[in-house]
């Protein structure tokens with residue numbers, strides 16, 4: 001029951017004002033310690049030199065740093081000592097954390113590198129009671145061997161309901177009219193609203209929250225269209241919504257509701273350029289993440305009357321500055337990130353996160369783990385370069401998918417001289433899954449959660465082994481990733497069998513792309529890539545190289561694969577920096593270039 005060696009705690013004067021004075025005593029400690037009898041050893045007469053050795057019971061300690069539903073707390077208490085300490089300063093959190101095995105937070109607590117460093121290796125799991133984990137330093141967690149788990153499903157309905165609440169409140173000026181009446185005014189003419197029935201709502205991001213918003217908006221009599229390059233068309237059909245392009249969505253909508261994750265591709269996706277394409281008088285709702293809107297551009301669009309109103313639950317900086325022009329704008333309705341804040345959602349989230357944290361403390365594999373799991377060192381060292389290759393092939397393949405095509409079926413082929421039982425592909429499959437999913441979602445994928453995440457998104461990954469002649473010393477010859485039943489934004493990536501196909505090898509320890517569609521190429525997978533299909537003729541490398549050179553974009557390599565001389569060729573260009581839109585436009589305008597695509601690795 002008790003262990004004398006588990007915890008050696010340096011006496012911290014600020015926590016214990018009175019130094020222990022007898023060799024045998026009981027102390028009422030903060031609950032982070034659990035029930036403990038202590039003995040002390042005096043090293044000197046100085047207060048600071050007391051060293052206390054706790055005779056701990058075997059229970060782990062969980063620090064709950066933000067308000068968590070009671071059901072979750074009860075669940076935790078059945079397994080651990082629970083310390084609910086809210087509103088800790090960063091310094092207080094760092095002090096407490098060395099006494100804790102697990103930490104549970106919402107979005108209001110920054111779990112920084114310092115927190116992991118201060119834990120002294122004791123912190124084993126961080127639980128995020130919600131979806132977004134942008135407040136947790138994942139790299140630091142992984143470096144410190146600390147698992148991070150989240151609760152991705154329990155607040156979906158709450159977020160969707162809040163989106164609908166903002167939509168209706170905005171259309172009828174509820175917040176502004178309420179403030180006006182409370183200020184003693186009665187302005188019936190000023191607050192005439194707009195009706196929702198028959199209006200077109202564009203749902204941007206047709207995932208968990210977006211789908212639920214769609215169902216509810218249809219119930220209000222709205223005509224709903226959705227934009228999500230990666231959502232399966234059959235799911236959209238089942239809910240009775242049409243998937244459209246980004247341009248069509250923003251240019252035809254009367255209302256736009258944002259439900260995509262914040263990724264490099266969605267950052268500031270609503271900007272001056274996109275506002276200019278919208279119908280004058282459009283209304284915008286954001287319960288996703290503040291960063292998907294260029295907030296300064298939104299203020300300009302509001303001032304110009306392009307955007308008639310906006311209703312926002314999330315902001316680039318939270319809380320936003322007090323003098324924020326956006327927040328203060330009379331046509332903007334705001335809430336302080338309340339999307340997940342219903343009694344029901346918080347109860348659900350609390351149970352979901354408590355179960356995940358307890359499971360993780362017991363050493364079970366967590367289905368909602370978001371950072372790297374432990375992999376045996378010998379497996380990792382052998383498969384290391386192939387792991388990188390696998391993720392990059394997944395990333396490349398998914399970026400070649402055209403908008404509107406849902407990714408549902410992926411086939412992975414491993415070619416190796418080893419026997420089928422001699423190669424554990426779980427890690428490779430997980431990394432391909434990571435590459436396929438991460439560029440298009442806010443989900444973090446690893447060995448623990450890859451299959452779960454793929455299944456949850458309706459993504460079917462099948463694996464095939466090709467056994468080659470040759471030396472089994474090398475674990476793999478090549479990996480091929482094929483995405484079936486989709487269109488590609490780069491038609492040459494479609495193989496003779498109609499799938500998007502990319503294939504790669506490890507050469508000199510580095511991942512290389514060796515095939516795109518039916519074209520053989522040979523480029524090291526580093527930095528970013530431009531793929532061009534062109535008429536095979538002299539001077540092409542020079543023309544494209546000059547355009548990039550003028551932009552100061554460093555070209556790391558170029559390779560040309562062709563069907564036959566003077567026919568078609570695919571040119572692959574590795575670049576260290578992202579070329580500007582103008583540079584990419586100029587490349588597209590080179591007469592012999594038939595199509596091209598820019599891909600981030």
Ligand SMILES: NC(=O)c1ccc[n+]([C@@H]2O[C@H](COP(=O)([O-])OP(=O)(O)OC[C@H]3O[C@@H](n4cnc5c(N)ncnc54)[C@H](O)[C@@H]3O)[C@@H](O)[C@H]2O)c1
Nearest residue numbers: 159205206207208209228230259260261287288339340440
């Ligand atoms: N305000 C809140 O309190 C609150 C609560 C819950 C979730 N959220 C946020 O809502 C968002 C959606 O959450 P979810 O649980 O539905 O996530 P989800 O992963 O289920 O759905 C996100 C969808 O966005 C799509 N997507 C990715 N890139 C896109 C792009 N460029 N254009 C259009 N769609 C794209 C994905 O394919 C996916 O279908 C996230 O940003 C999440 O952080 C906020």
Ligand SMILES: O=C(O)[C@H](O)COP(=O)(O)O
Nearest residue numbers: 106107129130131132340
């Ligand atoms: O990411 C989420 O789950 C939501 O944005 C809710 O965040 P919260 O837990 O701070 O309410």
